[in-house]
Amino acid sequence: MTGLPEHLADLRAAAPPHLLPGVLHRVGLADHYAIRPSILGPVFVAFTRRGVSRVDLAGDPAGFEAAYLARFGRAVVPADAPPPRLAATVDRALGAGRTRGIPVDPAGLSEFQAAVLRSAAGIPPGEIRPYAWVAREIGRPGSGRAVGNALAANPVPLVVPCHRVVRADGRFGRYSLGADESKRVLLAAEGLEIEALEALTSRGVRYLGSATTRIYCHPTCRHARRITASRRAEFRSPGEAARAGFRPCRDCRPATA
Amino acid sequence: MRPRGGIEALPAALAADRDAAFPLLVRALIDGVYSGALRLLGNSADAEEVTQEAFLRAYRALGRYPAARVGELRLREWVWTIAANLCRNRARDRRRRGEETLDPEAALPDPAPGPEARALASAGSGALAAHLARLPWPQRAAVVLRHVTGLPHAEIAAALGRPVGTVKSDVHRGLQQLRRQLEEEEG
Ligand SMILES: [Zn+2]
Numbered sequence: 001m002t003g004l005p006e007h008l009a010d011l012r013a014a015a016p017p018h019l020l021p022g023v024l025h026r027v028g029l030a031d032h033y034a035i036r037p038s039i040l041g042p043v044f045v046a047f048t049r050r051g052v053s054r055v056d057l058a059g060d061p062a063g064f065e066a067a068y069l070a071r072f073g074r075a076v077v078p079a080d081a082p083p084p085r086l087a088a089t090v091d092r093a094l095g096a097g098r099t100r101g102i103p104v105d106p107a108g109l110s111e112f113q114a115a116v117l118r119s120a121a122g123i124p125p126g127e128i129r130p131y132a133w134v135a136r137e138i139g140r141p142g143s144g145r146a147v148g149n150a151l152a153a154n155p156v157p158l159v160v161p162c163h164r165v166v167r168a169d170g171r172f173g174r175y176s177l178g179a180d181e182s183k184r185v186l187l188a189a190e191g192l193e194i195e196a197l198e199a200l201t202s203r204g205v206r207y208l209g210s211a212t213t214r215i216y217c218h219p220t221c222r223h224a225r226r227i228t229a230s231r232r233a234e235f236r237s238p239g240e241a242a243r244a245g246f247r248p249c250r251d252c253r254p255a256t257a
Numbered sequence: 258m259r260p261r262g263g264i265e266a267l268p269a270a271l272a273a274d275r276d277a278a279f280p281l282l283v284r285a286l287i288d289g290v291y292s293g294a295l296r297l298l299g300n301s302a303d304a305e306e307v308t309q310e311a312f313l314r315a316y317r318a319l320g321r322y323p324a325a326r327v328g329e330l331r332l333r334e335w336v337w338t339i340a341a342n343l344c345r346n347r348a349r350d351r352r353r354r355g356e357e358t359l360d361p362e363a364a365l366p367d368p369a370p371g372p373e374a375r376a377l378a379s380a381g382s383g384a385l386a387a388h389l390a391r392l393p394w395p396q397r398a399a400v401v402l403r404h405v406t407g408l409p410h411a412e413i414a415a416a417l418g419r420p421v422g423t424v425k426s427d428v429h430r431g432l433q434q435l436r437r438q439l440e441e442e443e444g
Contacts, residue, residue, distance in 0.1 A: 004436060004439075005432070008401075008405050009404060009405065011292070011296050011405045012289075012405055012407075013288075013292045013295055014290050014291075015287045015308065019291060019308060023283050023309050023313070024279075024283065026309055026313050027281060029276055029279060029316075074282075075280065193342060
């Protein structure tokens with residue numbers, strides 16, 4: 001009888017899909033993920049030894065695991081919760097927008113994207129900055145469009161608050177987690193007064209100054225929000241503010257000092 | 258970051274950064290190791306455990322070896338040295354305990370239609386895997402590694418610690434024995 005070798009070759013089988021993640025888990029090389037509540041609903045949060053590596057809307061676990069493997073070249077397996085040192089800070093970020101001090105695993109990020117995310121991570125809750133501001137902050141003025149792309153590809157939305165970076169004209173722009181509309185939901189949850197802001201930007205106002213301190217700010221900066229209405233000056237550009245004798249705020253840095 | 262290219266580039270990558278390259282090693286070899294273990298042991302539960310254990314041992318060994326040695330490894334035959342040994346021990350333990358190891362999943366998948374397939378099917382080839390399990394260990398190992406996992410004779414010889422000539426004759430005699438078993442069933 002011939003054909004026996006061919007039939008033996010047909011006995012070759014693909015390993016079951018859970019076996020590779022299982023092997024990497026056994027040797028301690030798999031990443032892990034847990035499901036956590038967030039302002040936008042349940043999310044998958046994946047983490048490595050170095051920090052949070054991925055945040056995505058919770059859906060089909062197998063789909064998330066496959067996409068993770070494809071994107072990072074590493075297996076990810078379910079865990080009950082993030083490690084204790086991460087759990088509390090992650091939950092504060094997801095539930096309340098308090099995003100400071102969460103370690104993010106930079107593996108797979110370009111230097112540019114890592115710089116963009118570091119800059120966005122420094123924007124306080126309830127405040128927003130334009131794409132061009134991030135570009136200038138990271139020493140790449142004029143790269144606002146690339147900043148937009150980097151933020152749209154943010155692997156860890158909510159944890160790195162890319163939703164706080166918006167278009168100069170006051171429109172919110174793209175968002176990396178679900179619908180673009182989610183950006184508005186998050187900023188409102190953080191206390192941003194969206195209607196008041198839109199009233200300013202629709203009139204072309206981009207900066208607010210205090211006639212008392214002679215300092216001007218991005219309108220959402222905590223210092224700008226404290227300016228009494230009678231002492232408030234409105235500017236369309238840093239040049240206009242400078243000509244009026246105002247200097248830029250050191251916290252929200254509307255222009256290089 | 259992630260080294261590109263096939264398994265040829267892996268020894269150097271493993272020597273440079275074990276943790277970065279090890280997942281690539283597992284991806285490159287896991288289907289072959291699992292398939293071989295499945296046909297050597299006759300059931301998927303044992304095959305999965307052996308596969309996990311083999312890669313775990315490989316990972317630990319890579320941590321003990323000096324980088325120069327890792328860089329020179331012939332990875333497939335090396336992993337199979339570990340896996341074949343685990344398979345042999347497990348098969349022996351099962352036999353000693355008198356356990357039946359074949360499960361339905363391990364049986365032949367739907368054969369491609371054709372005269373060969375029909376001949377094998379009429380000979381009861383749903384149990385080709387079962388016939389494999391009846392071969393004496395050296396022949397079974399040689400046949401499975403040669404024809405199921407597709408290893409060259411030299412790599413099989415290294416993995417099983419037997420001379421190449423012996424491996425070739427084990428493959429040959431194993432196939433003969435399988436044919437005899439299939440014919441007996443047919444007759
Ligand atoms: Zn300010």
